[in-house]
Amino acid sequence: xxxxxxxxxxxxxxxxxxxxxxxxxxxxxxxxxxxxxxxxxxxxxxxxxxxxxxxxxxxxxxxxxxxxxxxxxxxxxxxxxxxxxxxxxxxxxxxxxxxxxxxxxxxxxxxxxxxxxxxxxxxxxxxxxxx
Amino acid sequence: xxxxxxxxxxxxxxxxxxxxxxxxxxxxxxxxxxxxxxxxxxxxxxxxxxxxxxxxxxxxxxxxxxxxxxxxxxxxxxxxxxxxxxxxxxxxxxxxxxxxxxxxxxxxxxxxxxxxxxxxxxxxxxxxxxxxxxxxxxxxxxxxxxxxxxxxxxxxxxxxxxxxxxxxxxxxxxxxxxxxxxxxxxxxxxxxxxxxxxxxxxxxxxxxxxxxxxxxxxxxxxxxxxxxxxxxxxxxxxxxxxxxxxxxxxxxxxxxxxxxxxxxxxxxxxxxxxxxxxxxxxxxxxxxxxxxxxxxxxxxxxxxxxxxxxxxxxxxxxxxxxxxxxxxxxxxxxxxxxxxxxxxxxxxxxxxxxxxxxxxxxxxxxxxxxxxxxxxxxxxxxxxxxxxxxxxxxxxxxxxxxxxxxxxxxxxxxxxxxxxxxxxxxxxxxxxxxxxxxxxxxxxxxxxxxxxxxxxxxxxxxxxxxxxxxxxxxxxxxxxxxxxxxxxxxxxxxxxxxxxxxxxxxxxxxxxxxxxxxxxxxxxxxxxxxxxxxxxxxxxxxxxxxxxxxxxxxxxxxxxxxxxxxxxxxxxxxxxxxxxxxxxxxxxxxxxxxxxxxxxxxxxxxxxxxxxxxxxxxxxxxxxxxxxxxxxxxxx
Numbered sequence: 192x193x194x195x196x197x198x199x200x201x202x203x204x205x206x207x208x209x210x211x212x213x214x215x216x217x218x219x220x221x222x223x224x225x226x227x228x229x230x231x232x233x234x235x236x237x238x239x240x241x242x243x244x245x246x247x248x249x250x251x252x253x254x255x256x257x258x259x260x261x262x263x264x265x266x267x268x269x270x271x272x273x274x275x276x277x278x279x280x281x282x283x284x285x286x287x288x289x290x291x292x293x294x295x296x297x298x299x300x301x302x303x304x305x306x307x308x309x310x311x312x313x314x315x316x317x318x319x320x321x322x
Numbered sequence: 323x324x325x326x327x328x329x330x331x332x333x334x335x336x337x338x339x340x341x342x343x344x345x346x347x348x349x350x351x352x353x354x355x356x357x358x359x360x361x362x363x364x365x366x367x368x369x370x371x372x373x374x375x376x377x378x379x380x381x382x383x384x385x386x387x388x389x390x391x392x393x394x395x396x397x398x399x400x401x402x403x404x405x406x407x408x409x410x411x412x413x414x415x416x417x418x419x420x421x422x423x424x425x426x427x428x429x430x431x432x433x434x435x436x437x438x439x440x441x442x443x444x445x446x447x448x449x450x451x452x453x454x455x456x457x458x459x460x461x462x463x464x465x466x467x468x469x470x471x472x473x474x475x476x477x478x479x480x481x482x483x484x485x486x487x488x489x490x491x492x493x494x495x496x497x498x499x500x501x502x503x504x505x506x507x508x509x510x511x512x513x514x515x516x517x518x519x520x521x522x523x524x525x526x527x528x529x530x531x532x533x534x535x536x537x538x539x540x541x542x543x544x545x546x547x548x549x550x551x552x553x554x555x556x557x558x559x560x561x562x563x564x565x566x567x568x569x570x571x572x573x574x575x576x577x578x579x580x581x582x583x584x585x586x587x588x589x590x591x592x593x594x595x596x597x598x599x600x601x602x603x604x605x606x607x608x609x610x611x612x613x614x615x616x617x618x619x620x621x622x623x624x625x626x627x628x629x630x631x632x633x634x635x636x637x638x639x640x641x642x643x644x645x646x647x648x649x650x651x652x653x654x655x656x657x658x659x660x661x662x663x664x665x666x667x668x669x670x671x672x673x674x675x676x677x678x679x680x681x682x683x684x685x686x687x688x689x690x691x692x693x694x695x696x697x698x699x700x701x702x703x704x705x706x707x708x709x710x711x712x713x714x715x716x717x718x719x720x721x722x723x724x725x726x727x728x729x730x731x732x733x734x735x736x737x738x739x740x741x742x743x744x745x746x747x748x749x750x751x752x753x754x755x756x757x758x759x760x761x762x763x764x765x766x767x768x769x770x771x772x773x774x775x776x777x778x779x780x781x782x783x784x785x786x787x788x789x790x791x792x793x794x795x796x797x798x799x800x801x802x803x804x805x806x807x808x809x810x811x812x813x814x815x816x817x818x819x820x821x822x823x824x825x826x827x828x829x830x831x832x833x834x835x836x837x838x839x840x841x842x843x844x845x846x847x848x849x850x851x852x853x854x855x856x857x858x859x860x861x862x863x864x865x866x867x868x869x870x871x872x873x874x875x876x877x878x879x880x881x882x883x884x885x886x887x888x889x890x891x892x893x894x895x896x897x898x899x900x901x902x903x904x905x906x907x908x909x910x911x912x913x914x915x916x917x918x919x920x921x922x923x924x925x926x927x928x929x930x931x932x933x934x935x936x937x938x939x940x941x942x943x944x945x946x947x948x949x950x951x952x953x954x955x956x957x958x
Binding site for chain 2: 202213218221
């Protein structure tokens, strides 16, 4: 799956974040969501969707090689991860997320829950060309 | 308790005491949440007869069981207090993201009493709760203060602020949040200002307990699909509430020149389409809302430029119609001024239009006001808002609201001081809309439309679905006279139970009222989230209980409260509408009395409009009946 985000369609409702937390953590807890919505107010007065584009910065900087690409998605191996949070610091989108109540970070695995729920069509998942 | 956060946060500003207490299950069962909690807490804990600015007054922020859950538009927060505008029961609600954040921090409700020794703000970061000095935030505009706090605390904090109007106790000061959402009505911002609280900053990272998460998630996802499939979804969302501007003019209910008439011939310059063409940058939605009413944009006028959310329909009505600003840019700028200063656009528009009419009639002089004031003049709006918020000169009088101002000015100016119970009237003129008139007369906080919106019962050419409301741009035709009908009472009462039920649940009513999202969906979501099987009909019974409780609070707090408090200003019962589709119509006093007779009888209230013991007992409010009897309010 390849995500496409259309910032201009986002209305900042945050439904995507709640659906993400419910899908991935079985929790009504948007603080755990693996994407960010940034409201830029009062100026320029818009929303930016920050979404993992699988750039690999997290994997490149992980000191214990706990993050690796599997089927087009970088995943954190909880057995190897030491919780140093280096990946959280280097993530250019700010979507490697330190999890409340957990010592390990988490990241988007392209489950598509956000795109499925988004009422504005601002996040769209398409079949990847090179999956 | 599933659905709820489970804790009430109490803060006594005078002593600095911060207390967390478990949410009582019986309270949740009997009053659901939100507005229901507000009413019950005010009845139980408000010391009788105190001034609204007495430090013993309560300021309550309450969420509902569905707030923060995967339910369409679950971002509502309800605020309650004793109203500085009316002296009676007050509540005002707001969308945005504040309430869900409060719940994720662990609190269903925040109850503030006392008064801070110095200007302060409340800091809530999950378990960490502090009263912090407001420092330089005090004195800042409401929007500016929100930006300052976001910059200082971080984007993850949801911020509620008051503007200078709240600090100065303007009786229609509002609460502001999310750069454009307001709890505008009843003066809730003035009460927070009287407690010297500039802002409340909340960050919540916790989770909410759910009875059956799997089914709640599935039903939630299905709900979004169903809402998106409603025909109204694509029709309502583009323009939001501003989309009805055409219709209200074409059926002649648009307040114009201080409710002198009910049609503005420039309406197509200030409608929803004008917003899209001239202002809009982005849709701006409340938490989990699939149908964002908010249109955020930028306006340019000769007085200045501003980023602003809106204007919503009500602001268009009160500034575009009632103050007769002729362009959407000017209406939006007036909107921005109110937002930054922290005043309700509805009451502010009504106060300014009343002042202009007083000036035109020679009841207020240029010397008293400080300059000539005119309709269709943005400088007038700007000047008077500045005076009001500074409480300078004429502004000190106008900051009291139209009712109190008219009492001072005299000379018959009360006849066109457009309010009920001291709360200024919102955006629908009703001299040919008796059901809607009755809704305004009997709304528990004063002249407000959101308790019952029943124009469909009155108007020929009335809307049957959202398409009729927003299609607009059609013809302006003379309306036939509406009939005074006994069934108006039942119609109004049903609406007064349905719409405010959403205020108890902590969600927005729009999906049901405007889009026709069926009640069965809410019943299912309520069950999966809370584990309680409650039918819509049974919950409407709770809504009736709440309605009788809010009426009881006003009866207890306002000396002589009753039928005489339920009348509109004389303009509506004596002056025929001079122009537009409803030219010549008015509703004589005897017809208004008749409407009240039917309404009181249907509610089981006495001829003076007070709930009877029998009615209170039927609704499970025996303790209310006992207290009102003991205090001499109830005599039968």
